[in-house]
Amino acid sequence: MNRPQRGPRLPRLTLRGRRTLWAYAFLAIPLLFFIAIRIWPMVQAFQLSVTRWHVDPAQRTFVGLLHFRQMWGDARFLQALRNTALYAAIGVPAQVFLGLGIALLLNNIRRLRGLFRAIYFAPYVTPAVAVAWAWSFMLSPHFGVINSILGVFGIPPQPFLTSPVQALPTVAAVVVWQFVGFHVLIFLVALNSIPREIYEAARIDGASGWPLFRRVTLPLLNPSLVLAVVMATASPSIGILQLFTQVLNLRMYDPGGPLGSTNTVVLYMYQMAFRRYDFGYAAAIIVVLFAIILAVSLVQLRLLRRRFEY
């Protein structure tokens, strides 16, 4: 094709090229925002972790790895770290399996499905403080309704939140109860998006029940499963590794107690930062947690993600 001749000119972009450029231009705005409010503070946290904090920047001193060494001799930090691992070991599988199980049950019913979905989702959107207070009343060894019910079956009153042994599993149960609705919703959406034809084809081939679930449903749910597991472990909102609000509110006057048995890494970091004003040490704790979350998430992605084709 002949084009009209012009003088020297800039390389012309194709329509596609121009579109891409525009797309990047628009994407740059959230990216800048993200860098400013996420990446930059993270860099600062790393810097802070090797600094002895002072209001006056001129008086901040470089302390190297002092805070990291201090951590390994800090019995309360190590206890919080163990607790956090225990919370994750209980909370993540419980959330994901219960979420999947409830979603499968809801997927099989037609009547009142919306009502049940709302019931399971309601705790997720209830403020953590209200949740904590309601459970604190219900779990009271003296007046709580749960111990009254146990009493009917001849079971003696349980201390629950007041016992250093029972407190952590009790808090974990409250957290699972609060977050499971989120996973129910994710799995319901995923189940609904599986094309009906696939099931029909599988049934014609003679699959049903457990084999149908294992060979068809589960592989097709894999992306949602991976999302659910990673979110339940690591996300700032429902990630067990970042557990904070629920623990704090379930024991206002002795956060992380009794005897530190419910303390978490983030709650401990918060105490160091905003009670002791030791921001350098708090930042070092957050850097360690960041490394743990990164490692766990990568391992989870590697182990869980399956490639599949329809």
Next chain:
Amino acid sequence: MKMKAWFGLLALALGLAVSATAETVTITYWQYEFASKVQMIDRLIAQFEAENPGIKVRHETFPYAVFSEKVATSVPAGVGPHIVNLYYGWLPAWQGAGYLQPLPQDVFPTDVIEVEFAPLVGAAKIGDQYWGLPTAVRTLALFYNVDLFEAHGITAPPETWDDLIATAQALTDYRGGRLLRAGFGMAPDGQDHHLVREILIRQFGGVPYSDDNRTVTYNTPEGAAALKFYTDLHLVHRIGEPDFPFPGVAGYYRDGFMAGLIGMIVDGSFAIGAITRGAPHRWAVAELPRLTPDGERHNFASFWMHGLTPLAAGPELDASVRFLQFITSEQAMEQWVAWVGELPARLSLVDNPELLADPLLGPFVAALPYSHATFFVDEAAQRTVMIDAVLRVIRGGTSPDASLLQAAAEEQAVLDRFWQAR
């Protein structure tokens, strides 16, 4: 044309603003939200501004739960308060991280402070300097439910700890392993960690810390006897239990007292307002019991102090110092005690027969001469140490001796970390 007019107006407004700031200095005062204290400071500001036309005071408050976070982030960002209200136990942490500046010696000479203010205000001193001053101080006393006492034929508050146990046993309702009413409200995470540390340990003949506040000295048979006494209230006498009636809820023991589920609690003068508003039953206040009718009395005192942040400099510093002088004056304290119910921090106002005779404030005032303000180097950590010392015995089955041994080691490490960093 229109644009030009707008710019003109803007320039005019800016010019006015600049000339206005040249004449008046605006300073900012921060405290946490506590209705009676907020109203009181508002009134004091109005009086102060009337006396000092060149100074405007901006009063900003935040919920207690986020107060220290707000200060933590705002002061380094340069947008925080010039004067800030803080719990005295936070002083070492705040001072160490540079959130406060010392009071100027020319206006607040150390020797004058030490003559005019109650001795416990010495907890606001680090090195040779004062880092703030309180308007008011608080002590502890025994709150008791008068209706409940009368219903059980009890006519007077307990004088000794044995009396308290006997009284509490009469009030306690314990059925099927569940406590339906506690004679005494135990709250190691409320005020009772102070009760053990500064009151029981001393009454049993121990001393909690060395005079220079560098060494934990309660790990003795006397200290262990005090811890055993406190934990036996639950383990042996069954007159109460920590976390009763509702675990985890802030102020659970006070709520239980107001609800009539608890017969007696140890609480501070700062609780008078809440209990006045919240308790439907009649109640009264008595001085804390002692071991024997003529035994030693001890009490724990604490205070919220007003400190100057590094943001106060130049004219703002001068204005802040004047405001600080005003809110720690006798004139301010007299209003404070009447409105907030906290005790004056100046000795000249403490020996006041009117205050001593007050049925509610009297027991708190009477306690001032024998009160101790723990020198906390890390209030949160030291508080946890003592809460855990109690709970290890009650919840974990550890012996009081072993629990106190561990507490002393933990708390000594907290003290050492503080003093080594100085």
